[in-house]
Structures are given as structure tokens and as C-alpha cells.
Amino acid sequence: MNSVRRFTVIAAATGLAVLGAIAGSASAAIPTSTAGQTEQATSSRGLDQASGTSWGWSNTTFGVAGRPYIKALSVSNDGGATFTDLVVADSATAGNGWAPTAASIGGQVSDVYAFITPTNGCKVGQEPGGFCYAQPNRVGISLMRYTGVGWDQNFTTGASTNPAITENSVIDLAVGFHSEYSTLRWSWVNGVPSYWQTTVSPSADGVARIRYSPKTMPFMTGGGGCSQIPVNTCDIAQADSEQLEAALLLSMDNTLDASLSGALFGTTSAFIGSLEAQIVQGQAPVLTYGVAAPHNFANGTLRNGTFYAFLPQAVLTLFGTSVAGFDPAILSVTRTGGDGTFTPAWASWTAGANGMDGQFLTISNISFSAPRFVVQRRGSESSAGGGGTTVKRGAAIKVGKKATLKQIAGLLKMSTKGVKMSAKVTTPKICKVVGQSVKGLKVGTCKGTLTTTRKNGKPIKKRFAIAVTKAG
Secondary structure, X not given: XXXXXXXXEEEEOOOOHHHOOOOOOOOOOOOOOOHHHHHHHXXXXXXXXXXXXXXXXXXXXXXXXXXXXXXXXXXXXXXXXXXXXXXXXXXOOOOOOOOOOOOEEOOEEOOEEEEEEEXXXXXXXXXXXXXXXXXXXXXXXXXEEEOOXXXXXXXXXXXXXXXXOOOOOEEEEEEEEOOOOOOOOOEEEEEEEEEEEEOOOOXXXXXEEEEEEEEEEEEOOOOOOOOOOOOOOOOOOEOOEEEEEOEEEEEOXXXXXXXXXXXXXXXXXXXXXXXXXXXXXXXXXXXXEEEEOOOEOOOOOEOEEEEEEXXXXXXXXXXXXXXXXXXXXXXXXXXXXXXXXXXXXXXXXXXXXHOOOEEEEEEEEEEOOOOEEEEEXXXXXXXXXXXXXXXXXXXXXXXXXXXXXXXHHHHOOOOOOOOEEEEEEOOOOOEEEEOOEEEEOOOEEEEEEEEEEOOOOOOEEEEEEEEEEOOO
16 A cells, blocks of 8 residues: 655744844954853743743753754864864764853954754743644754844844854854754755765764855845745745845654655755655655745845755655666756746765765756745656645545545645635546545545635645555
């Protein structure tokens, strides 16, 4: 029996409230030895201690002692040839007792540190459920500069920092994980990655290490729909400003497929990025990447950006190929969600030079506002398109039984009020449409398209895939 699994994974830019900035002075300042400790413990940078108004690591199932930590942090400003600006020494004994405390670089105290923030954790007195998690589903790692009155994620204000952080800097960051909380899946970075290595596995200590050059991203006072996940729309013509930010977002959602554990993607000049993975047993997967940004830069010129995606051996295996045997011709990269420009290119990554073996996809010359890029094996393009195929994990019907169109719409999170619904299937031997239902005919995967139409409105179409199982 083919089992159908659908996973949606997301990444959000640090301009969102999750990793919001603290405004401060533009002049360089030296933090006190306790400034970083206080920031990690109690403020929006780190949030070790939960309160009645903010979530925190102390209010998780594993506590502060089990949260990720900064194992190493250094910066190179000569193109990555040497990483002499050492903020946190690479030490096997480093753990959660570390906090930013006056690392010395060139005889001066460093005013750049990294803070570790839980996403969707619980406040004191808040019960885990639909609004928060006892085990946060994502972790934000954000570099900050000290302003004299607080910490700021924006490195474009003209303030000098020690070490310097520019678009040409290469940041070498190692994040340590404890066995109590080691369910790493995908990872996103705002910038251009050049090295990625992870030894993180469930119920074991591990380290994820990345080297990347941070890049600018649009900053907007209004959302304009740009924060929707998966990427869907971005109804803003022009950004308010452009900010240089250096941040990493880690998915810790253990309901996602384990093959995504080594997946990394990044963006430049984008507000947000997303990855949806349709993984069906016995079939090649479908990966749908999305990026969102205003049409224009803050200066009014047409915006273009780049998307980067690393596909490790585990993901290549699902496509029926390998690092050594990879041929770009077997995979198609198509743009959906509106016309526009893009240029895809593949390159090999090796463990020696880049940390892990795999394939590195670069999609450049992207025009905005909210394009989506579908990566799949050639010959299976009919399995996804538009917004990609959507199915709830575990969704199934038995041979001879039916699923109503309303039920399918519920799985697709489509509104059913005041709409007419219709469906077409692309697997007539597996299932068929019977009135306002889809009936299972044979064991397999039932695929099709559900259409909802409002009076005087445009039809909304979404693809679905439902497992058809044996009767009984």
C-alpha cells in the first residue's frame, strides 16, 4: 500500500516579530560583561526565562539546560580564507552555560553576538496546544550588534562593529544540540551559504555548522500578505528600506519527514521563504520552494533576488538518484504563481569543500512578488503544479468508500461556505468522482484537482492526493 505524507515547512525573515529588532544608537559601543547574559535570559533576543507576557526556554519540556547553544562563532573578512575574528571559541565543552561576555578581537571587546530564540513557545500560565508548544517547533539564531542601549539585528545603519559584518563577510556559526531536543529538520538562512554540515540526530547530541555571507532583505512596516506561509502573495509595490541581517532559522518539527534533516535553503533580497515537500512512498518527491518580496527595492528600482537550496544525499535518494550519478536533466524546475524571470543552475557540493555531499540549486534573477518554484523528476510534472499537491498526513479512503468534496476541501484548508465545488481526478483506475464525492476503486494514490467557485468570483483550484487502502 502506498502511504501518502504531506509536509509543509516554512522559514520567515528576521523582520518578523519572531526575531524583531531593538532600536538603538547608531554609534559603536562596548557591551558590559553581563549585557549579553541579560539579553539571552530575559529579552526578545534570547528568552531563556519565560514570563506571563513572553515565552521562554524555561517553560519547555527540557528547560534551559536542554536548549541549543552557540558552540562556535567566528567571522572572516577576507573572503573566508581565515576566520581570525573569533567571538566564541570552538570548544567541545561549550554548553548552555555560555552567554555573550566580552570576547576580545584585536585587543577590543566584541560587540557582535548570537542569540537563541524559541519560536512558538509557551508563556507562563499558557497551556501547550494550538497557540504554543511545550517543545518549540522552530529555533531562531540571530546575530546582533550592541548599540549602547540594546541589541539591533540591522547591520546597515553605518555603525562600525567588532568584528565587521558586511555583505562580504563570511560567518562561521556552529550550533550545538542536546539529546533532549535534537529533532532538527530543514534550515533557512538569510544570505548565501557556502558550507553546511550537520551531525544532529534524534535523542543524541549533535552540531549543525554553517558558513554564509549575510545579505540585505526588504523591511516593511506593513505586512501586505508577504508573511503568509506557504508563500502565496505579497501585495506591496516597494519596500520601506533594505536591511542587512544575519540570521538562521531551524525547524525542530519532528512530524516532518526525517529525510529533510539535512535540507538547507537561503534567500537574498527576499522578505520570506518557504519549502513544501510532497513525499509519497514509492514515488519521486515534489519540492515546492517559495519566496516573497515587494516588486521594487526601496529606491524604486525593480527588485530581483536569488534562492539557494541544498539537497543532501537523503533527498536525492528519494528522487531516485545520487551525488555521484546526478544528472540535472532528470529534474525540472518550473515557476508558478505568476509570470516572471528566473534562472536555475545546479552545482555539486562535496563534504571536503562544503561540509556535506549533495546538489546545490541556485535560482537567480528572480522577479517578484511571490513566485513558487516546483522541483520534481521529469515525466511527473502532472503530479504538481499551481500551488502543488496538498494532502493531510495520513488522509485515506478505503476501496469502495467515498470522501466528500467538503471533506477534501477541509484537508486542503479551503473555504466551503457559499461556494460550488467540483473535482476531477487524474488517476481514473484508482478513484473516480461520484456526484459530490470521490470514490476509491483500487489500492493506490488518488490524485486530482478540487475547484471551489463563489458567485461573481474566480475559481480557486488546489490539487490533492489521497491514499486508497484495502477494504475491510
